[in-house]
Amino acid sequence: MKTRPEAGIHHKFDIEQVVAITADINYSYVYFSNGSCLHRSRTLKWYLERWPILLRIHKNALINVDHIADYQLISGRKPSGYVVMKNGLRLDVSHRNIKKAAAFLAQRKAASER
Secondary structure (H helix, E strand, O other), rough: OOOOOOOOOOOOOHHEEEEEEEEOEEEEEEEEEOEEEEEEOHHHHHHHHHHOOEEEEEEEEEEEHHHHHEEEEEEOOOOEEEEEEEHHHHEEEOOOHHHHHHHHHHHHHHHOOO
16 A cells, blocks of 8 residues: 555555556546556546656556556557557557657667667
């Protein structure tokens, strides 16, 4: 359990177990590596401010890059792409975030090959 006493925040889950977080207006769905999902009354901005290790790939999706199984990013005139997580969850990457996601994933791949 992660706790930030200075902010009065108590989570009943570890960020290492979080695969992705998707948005539904001012609510979010937190997907875990064991296949479970929680519905929370928090925004994606709230999670991103507290856990900067999450990568924003869409206006309605954050992912934990440690749980990526596969991805396909196509840049060009009409950029598009998606990420497949280890639990089978497939999330689209927005055209606005494709360059940032591609750079981050390329850097991560290069670091793992060393």
